Amino acid sequence: MMRRTYxxxxxxxxxxxxxxxxxxxxxxxLAVDRSLERVEALKDVVAQAVRADCTSEEALRxxxxxxxxxxxxxxxxxxxxxxxxxTAVLKGIGVKTVVARxxxxxxxxxxxxxxxxxxxxPEAEMGDQLARLLLHSSMQSSTELPNGYxxxxxxxxxxxxxxxxQELRLRQTHGLNVIAIQHRGVVNEPIPEAMLxxxxxxxxxxxxxxxxxxxxxxxxxx
Numbered sequence: 410m411m412r413r414t415y416x417x418x419x420x421x422x423x424x425x426x427x428x429x430x431x432x433x434x435x436x437x438x439l440a441v442d443r444s445l446e447r448v449e450a451l452k453d454v455v456a457q458a459v460r461a462d463c464t465s466e467e468a469l470r471x472x473x474x475x476x477x478x479x480x481x482x483x484x485x486x487x488x489x490x491x492x493x494x495x496t497a498v499l500k501g502i503g504v505k506t507v508v509a510r511x512x513x514x515x516x517x518x519x520x521x522x523x524x525x526x527x528x529x530x531p532e533a534e535m536g537d538q539l540a541r542l543l544l545h546s547s548m549q550s551s552t553e554l555p556n557g558y559x560x561x562x563x564x565x566x567x568x569x570x571x572x573x574x575q576e577l578r579l580r581q582t583h584g585l586n587v588i589a590i591q592h593r594g595v596v597n598e599p600i601p602e603a604m605l606x607x608x609x610x611x612x613x614x615x616x617x618x619x620x621x622x623x624x625x626x627x628x629x630x631x
Contacts, residue, residue, distance in 0.1 A: 412437040416480040416504070417455075418463040418495055420447040423510060423531055424483030428455050439472065463495035466502060475502035482509040482525070489516060493523045500524030547627040549610060551620070559617040560588075565609040566627045575601040583623050585615035 413436050417428040420442040428451060432438045438455040442448050445460050452458040461468045463482070474480070480499045484492040492509060499507050501524070509525040511517040517528040534553070549562040569577060579585045587599040591610040597603065599611075613620060 413479070414477045415439070416441060416474050416477040416499070418442070418480065418482050418499075419484035419488070419492075419510075420444065420451060420458075421483065421485050423485075424481070425451060427481055427483060432456070439474065439477065441469075441472070441474075464491050464498060466498045469498060470502055474499065475504060477504055479506045479508065480504045482507065482520075484510070486512050486516075493519060496520055496523040496525050547629065548624045553617065554614075557617050558615065559620045560612065560614050561620045561624070562591075562610050562612055563620075563624055563627060565605045565607055565611060566629065567607045569605055569627070570607040572605055573601065574599055574603050574605070577605070579613070579623070583615070584619050585613045585623060588612045588614055 415428075415431050415436050416439045417424050417431070418441045420428065420440055424440075424442070425447070428438050428440045432455045438457075440448065440451045440455045440458040441461050441463055442458075443460060443462060448458045448460045459472060461472060463469065463484075469475070482492050482496050482499070484495065492511075496507055496509050506526045507524060508527045508529060509517075509520040509523075511520055511528050511530060512532055514530075517525075517530065520528050547564050547566065549564060551559055551561040553559050574587055574590075579587060589612040590597045590599050590603055590605070591612070592606060605611075613623070
């Protein structure tokens with residue numbers, strides 16, 4: 410099976426993390442940055458790490474970037490102009506999916522106009538996630554999905570202990586689907602007869618507001 414090919418432009422903290430994770434997951438990653446030091450730091454981690462200017466169409470064509478399935482423009486805010494030009498160049502040479510990083514919606518719109526298929530806001534997303542975790546102490550993690558859906562890990566409270574998933578009726582009463590149950594570090598399938606214990610962790614999927622409602626209901630203080 411052929412490995413999926415990626416290009417990551419900009420190897421700061423965010424770009425380096427993305428490149429490492431894609432490579433660890435089996436992707437063929439070409440990492441690009443103007444800093445030789447950053448390139449050297451990743452050369453043994455990814456398939457290829459190259460010092461190059463992402464705004465140069467000629468340089469990117471020589472590297473064969475146009476053959477990549479996905480490109481991630483991970484440049485920082487101080488390099489916004491280069492991010493816009495780089496996005497346009499990547500799209501122009503044939504990369505189908507170009508994901509660009511931005512810290513503001515206004516700049517995100519500009520990147521979209523330059524050809525970005527998707528714009529991500531890592532700082533804002535991390536801030537939202539942290540706020541949710543601070544607001545709901547029963548929630549261990551939460552990830553937003555498209556169309557208002559979310560994935561979340563919720564700790565089972567004392568008042569739900571000793572009950573089975575069938576008895577809790579989370580799907581019927583809260584519109585939430587249990588994907589997995591973690592008991593003492595072991596992840597198990599969510600069979601209806603599974604008996605829950607205080608401190609178990611449920612991986613739930615459903616509308617974000619319904620996840621938040623259950624998290625409030627399961628707060629330890631209740």
